[in-house]
Amino acid sequence: MKRRKLKNEIIQKSLDLFRQRGYDAVSVQDICDACDITKPTFYKYLASKQNLLSYFFSSMSEAIPDDWYRIPEGTDCYRKLMEGYLMFMRHAAGLGADLYNQVFISNLVEYMGTFNDVRAFTDLMVDLIREAQETGQIQNPSDPKSLYKVGVGMSLGYGAFWCLNEGRSSLLDDFSQDLDAVFMHNCPCTTQAGGLA
Template identity: 25%
Template sequence: MLRKQRKNELKELIFSTSLQLFKEKGYERVTVDEITQACGIAKGTFYNYFPRKDTILLHLGSYQMEVVHQAISHTSNLPGNKERLLTIFRELFGYLEENRDLVKVVYFELFHSPMLMEQEGKQVKDFQAALIPIMKEGIAKKELKGHMNPESLSSLVISIYFQTVMNWLSFPDQVQNPVSMFLDQFEMVWEGIGVNKKGE
């Protein structure tokens, strides 16, 4: 147990040190040698945890999923399905804004790495799977239209999220507040998938 804990701590040290260097110098300018020197570890140790430098970016993506799962957990007592979804996405955007430069690197590195693209696809599926129970609950509570597919609803909301993120990263001058952009689009979609007060 202690050995596993030490391994996890070392992995987190490598990860956090790498992120700090990426922030200071830029992802492209940081080498594995610099990371290992800053951590005080051998190069082989680094590769035991991260086969390549870009796999550190995948670890950043896994942190996003932790934010999602934590948000899902602590919003379980909120009364409305819509309020719960919005809270989850607000927290996720808060995390992205704190790590904007690194998130930008992740997204644009995806287009150059089939491995990163594949792993990102798995994380998107995990994200979708995490939201499906919320959609099912919304249907059961008659907050969402009963004939709609929970998987499709989850995919739809996530698509809005990723579109907003890509616009925010690609056109920062035009999209200075990604949360507002997401909320505007979410409200338009909710008009179509939500049940009105008369239950129609």
């Protein structure tokens, strides 16, 4: 348990440092100093500074509460579907354009599985699409699994575009509006602030 706690501390403190100073301005020694550990201790837990980037999305999926994975009677399936996509988009925006850009770069250099599907999340999202199609909230009749993949692809593409624009584009609103168009959903569920109404 102590080992896991130290590894989590290294990951969290490195994220804090990356946000404050920018990824390139933070060295492994800076992370070690912040955690009051030696470099050999750092390398005992992590292969490299770049390896830290693979944890920033997995920590997001671990933070999803168990009750989110249920669809109670009367659930607005389209709203919950959008909440699912936007949960990850908000996490990406919270990393900031510089750090999210580094996540992309690290996975292009050597794919670390950062963007791999979380099976329970994927299954729920596909079920939500199917139910939203059955209730007429989604008018696009395409296969729910294909529509889910389109949404994931769009979220990655919009994230990359956001990074290229150094965080100046409206990531959440643009993504939500365009996903509405793909799903053929004509009830606006977003606010100007990039959240759900």
